[in-house]
Amino acid sequence: xxxxxxxxxxxxxxxxxxxxxxxxxxxxxxxxxxxxxxxxxxxxxxxxxxxxxxxxxxxxxxxxxxxxxxxxxxxxxxxxxxxxxxxxxxxxxxxxxxxxxxxxxxxxxxxxxxxxxxxxxxxxxxxxxxxxxxxxxxxxxxxxxxxxxxxxxxxxxxxxxxxxxxxxxxxxxxxxxxxxxxxxxxxxxxxxxxxxxxxxxxxxxxxxxxxxxxxxxxxxxxxxxxxxxxxxxxxxxxxxxxxxxxxxxxxxxxxxxxxxxxxxxxxxxxxxxxxxxxxxxxxxxxxxxxxxxxxxxxxxxxxxxxxxxxxxxxxxxxxxxxxxxxxxxxxxxxxxxxxxxxxxxxxxxxxxxxxxxxxxxxxxxxxxxxxxxxxxxxxxxxxxxxxxxxxxxxxxxxxxxxxxxxxx
Amino acid sequence: xxxxxxxxxxxxxxxxxxxxxxxxxxxxxxxxxxxxxxxxxxxxxxxxxxxxxxxxxxxxxxxxxxxxxxxxxxxxxxxxxxxxxxxxxxxxxxxxxxxxxxxxxxxxxxxxxxxxxxxxxxxxxxxxxxxxxxxxxxxxxxxxxxxxxxxxxxxxxxxxxxxxxxxxxxxxxxxxxxxxxxxxxxxxxxxxxxxxxxxxxxxxxxxxxxxxxxxxxxxxxxxxxxxxxxxxxxxxxxxxxxxxxxxxxxxxxxxxxxxxxxxxxxxxxxxxxxxxxxxxxxxxxxxxxxxxxxxxxxxxxxxxxxxxxxxxxxxxxxxxxxxxxxxxxxxxxxxxxxxxxxxxxxxxxxxxxxxxxxxxxxxxxxxxxxxxxxxxxxxxxxxxxxxxxxxxxxxxxxxxxxxxxxxx
Numbered sequence: 001x002x003x004x005x006x007x008x009x010x011x012x013x014x015x016x017x018x019x020x021x022x023x024x025x026x027x028x029x030x031x032x033x034x035x036x037x038x039x040x041x042x043x044x045x046x047x048x049x050x051x052x053x054x055x056x057x058x059x060x061x062x063x064x065x066x067x068x069x070x071x072x073x074x075x076x077x078x079x080x081x082x083x084x085x086x087x088x089x090x091x092x093x094x095x096x097x098x099x100x101x102x103x104x105x106x107x108x109x110x111x112x113x114x115x116x117x118x119x120x121x122x123x124x125x126x127x128x129x130x131x132x133x134x135x136x137x138x139x140x141x142x143x144x145x146x147x148x149x150x151x152x153x154x155x156x157x158x159x160x161x162x163x164x165x166x167x168x169x170x171x172x173x174x175x176x177x178x179x180x181x182x183x184x185x186x187x188x189x190x191x192x193x194x195x196x197x198x199x200x201x202x203x204x205x206x207x208x209x210x211x212x213x214x215x216x217x218x219x220x221x222x223x224x225x226x227x228x229x230x231x232x233x234x235x236x237x238x239x240x241x242x243x244x245x246x247x248x249x250x251x252x253x254x255x256x257x258x259x260x261x262x263x264x265x266x267x268x269x270x271x272x273x274x275x276x277x278x279x280x281x282x283x284x285x286x287x288x289x290x291x292x293x294x295x296x297x298x299x300x301x302x303x304x305x306x307x308x309x310x311x312x313x314x315x316x317x318x319x320x321x322x323x324x325x326x327x328x329x330x331x332x333x334x335x336x337x338x339x340x341x342x343x344x345x346x347x348x349x350x351x352x353x354x355x356x357x358x359x360x361x362x363x364x365x366x367x368x369x370x371x372x373x374x375x376x377x378x379x380x381x382x383x384x385x386x387x388x389x390x391x392x393x394x395x396x397x398x399x400x401x402x403x404x405x406x407x408x
Numbered sequence: 409x410x411x412x413x414x415x416x417x418x419x420x421x422x423x424x425x426x427x428x429x430x431x432x433x434x435x436x437x438x439x440x441x442x443x444x445x446x447x448x449x450x451x452x453x454x455x456x457x458x459x460x461x462x463x464x465x466x467x468x469x470x471x472x473x474x475x476x477x478x479x480x481x482x483x484x485x486x487x488x489x490x491x492x493x494x495x496x497x498x499x500x501x502x503x504x505x506x507x508x509x510x511x512x513x514x515x516x517x518x519x520x521x522x523x524x525x526x527x528x529x530x531x532x533x534x535x536x537x538x539x540x541x542x543x544x545x546x547x548x549x550x551x552x553x554x555x556x557x558x559x560x561x562x563x564x565x566x567x568x569x570x571x572x573x574x575x576x577x578x579x580x581x582x583x584x585x586x587x588x589x590x591x592x593x594x595x596x597x598x599x600x601x602x603x604x605x606x607x608x609x610x611x612x613x614x615x616x617x618x619x620x621x622x623x624x625x626x627x628x629x630x631x632x633x634x635x636x637x638x639x640x641x642x643x644x645x646x647x648x649x650x651x652x653x654x655x656x657x658x659x660x661x662x663x664x665x666x667x668x669x670x671x672x673x674x675x676x677x678x679x680x681x682x683x684x685x686x687x688x689x690x691x692x693x694x695x696x697x698x699x700x701x702x703x704x705x706x707x708x709x710x711x712x713x714x715x716x717x718x719x720x721x722x723x724x725x726x727x728x729x730x731x732x733x734x735x736x737x738x739x740x741x742x743x744x745x746x747x748x749x750x751x752x753x754x755x756x757x758x759x760x761x762x763x764x765x766x767x768x769x770x771x772x773x774x775x776x777x778x779x780x781x782x783x784x785x786x787x788x789x790x791x792x793x794x795x796x797x798x799x800x801x802x803x804x805x806x807x808x809x810x811x812x813x814x815x816x
Contacts, residue, residue, distance in 0.1 A: 404725045
């Protein structure tokens with residue numbers, strides 16, 4: 001956490017423990033830094049797991065490991081490495097993941113396939129197995145820590161630790177959901193979060209948990225973007241320990257399924273926005289709501305075209321109501337759009353309607369809105385019922401400074 | 409031309425006149441600036457025209473006008489406005505184009521459909537018809553000017569005027585090709601150049617000229633990107649006056665067709681690279697060559713994914729051989745790729761092969777290459793015979809400075 005704290009940062013919330021989950025952190029020294037960089041989480045026997053993973057065609061061996069392990073739907077431990085993503089490291093990378101899983105399984109008394117592994121950091125440098133093992137050994141005997149310590153330990157270029165929590169009543173019992181997440185660049189469509197971990201004491205069937213997480217992802221993590229770049233390591237895992245003792249949620253008809261789904265979606269939404277708030281160099285959080293599109297998918301693509309446009313993002317950074325750049329971004333999305341039906345607003349102020357500037361358009365309220373730290377852009381295409389909302393941040397000198405000298 | 413001249417700028421070349429083409433410039437005062445901003449070109453009777461236009465779904469009325477006029481294949485005049493793109497201005501925008509075409513046609517003694525119009529500048533502000541007409545009246549009586557004056561007049565945020573020339577022997581006669589172009593941002597796939605105009609004294613059938621221009625565009629203007637954004641006004645027009653007196657080129661079997669095609673492609677290539685060299689804030693020209701892809705289209709998409717990645721572009725700005733970001737950009741392209749067959753080079757130095765860093769990789773020659781102003785990135789996918797080469801520039805603080813306060 002070497003850069004100045006994002007001006008959009010939120011304080012770390014009070015987060016309750018989750019029965020069946022124990023957190024520990026240690027120093028594996030993956031980089032020459034004086035901080036914990038290995039997170040070790042144990043999970044009660046019977047814990048269900050679901051996950052969404054990067055769509056990258058060049059994923060890290062950790063992602064491939066998790067993809068296979070998810071098929072079984074059971075988890076007993078999670079290991080997260082920060083400082084080295086272990087991506088693009090060939091056989092040595094695979095060996096590192098296998099070594100971590102084996103050692104953790106031996107310690108926890110479970111199968112290696114019950115162990116989930118995620119790593120984040122520089123690409124192309126094999127994760128040093130000796131350091132991982134020494135870090136694990138230290139973590140195994142460490143005193144359990146709180147959510148904030150774990151959230152800090154999974155971070156890399158993040159400028160603040162990110163966590164969120166919510167609750168639901170399921171089958172008459174209160175259940176807790178918490179999540180921690182890291183990521184501030186390489187955040188993009190089709191699986192946004194670099195690394196996010198959700199824990200609940202609810203009892204949920206793995207397949208049902210997977211369905212709910214996938215659906216929530218579509219409306220949250222897949223709707224955020226910082227720079228349009230997609231990590232080789234993007235991972236969101238959700239663990240349900242079952243310690244709350246509710247009758248296991250198995251499908252939509254289970255008692256409390258709706259409440260749990262809503263809580264899970266809300267949690268994902270909170271976590272996703274926390275990542276955008278730490279977008280590299282961000283000074284403004286931008287919400288882009290597209291309506292009136294041919295369909296939801298088309299609306300999403302148009303919203304992402306706006307959200308990823310460097311010209312739109314620099315205009316917002318400059319507090320410039322340059323709505324022409326939004327027209328440009330709609331036009332380049334390749335989706336159905338008719339220039340003369342297009343309407344655009346900033347905040348509550350309509351600036352363009354039916355293909356041209358609103359008569360007597362007063363820029364003053366728009367200028368005032370753009371001076372704030374949370375910007376709303378609304379685009380109505382006037383074609384159909386499709387809609388989507390996405391979140392991004394502005395593009396500033398800070399992004400250049402962070403990324404032009406990341407490795408040095 | 410308000411910003412510092414690009415460090416990648418090339419001097420304006422000596423460019424010969426083209427028989428049948430006369431250039432004039434004038435002050436229409438589309439903005440409060442003390443410079444010419446209207447270019448008026450007259451073309452000899454019988455001039456053939458071809459064009460490629462923006463793929464934007466929200467094009468300017470000028471683009472729609474040119475699209476219709478191109479069907480006829482004949483041109484007598486070209487008017488280019490700088491400082492106001494007239495895009496997204498509804499009926500008033502259409503009226504402005506019609507007024508310009510009508511006045512120009514009356515002056516030139518031709519049909520309005522023989523007049524081509526292009527405009528560049530801010531979006532959403534109707535082009536003032538009175539200023540256009542006054543500018544045209546001044547241009548009609550102006551002394552003809554040279555290519556450099558015209559190239560300067562079509563520019564907006566360009567930091568230097570851009571022109572190129574070449575020659576060919578067609579049907580035993582020397583023919584001349586010249587081009588001028590403007591653009592330094594909103595440069596992206598599927599029709600890159602903001603405004604480019606090519607002139608030749610060769611005699612070419614309009615349909616054949618269109619075919620050659622479309623093919624050249626695929627390998628040149630569609631292979632450059634500055635920021636992934638696409639203008640609502642992108643236009644490249646090619647005019648062939650026929651004054652050289654060659655037997656008209658009508659198809660591939662025409663004498664000299666190959667030579668003309670090669671010259672046209674070379675000219676487009678020169679012009680396209682000139683635009684990248686003026687990429688907003690650019691300090692380095694980056695050539696990205698992708699080989700071994702499934703097919704050429706796939707190679708092109710992967711190359712563009714790399715070329716548009718903010719993380720790749722900032723790494724190059726920082727002279728950082730962060731090839732992991734190239735792996736990331738390959739992975740996110742959504743095209744066939746196998747991590748363990750991927751090879752990457754910077755300049756002549758192989759840095760990764762078969763999915764991991766080259767054994768004993770020495771970063772010194774790569775660091776030296778990255779300190780230069782022309783960077784080469786090579787990616788081999790190891791899958792098939794598909795290849796593509798694209799050009800982009802790095803992403804620097806200059807881009808932010810230019811675009812965060814463009815309108816002010």
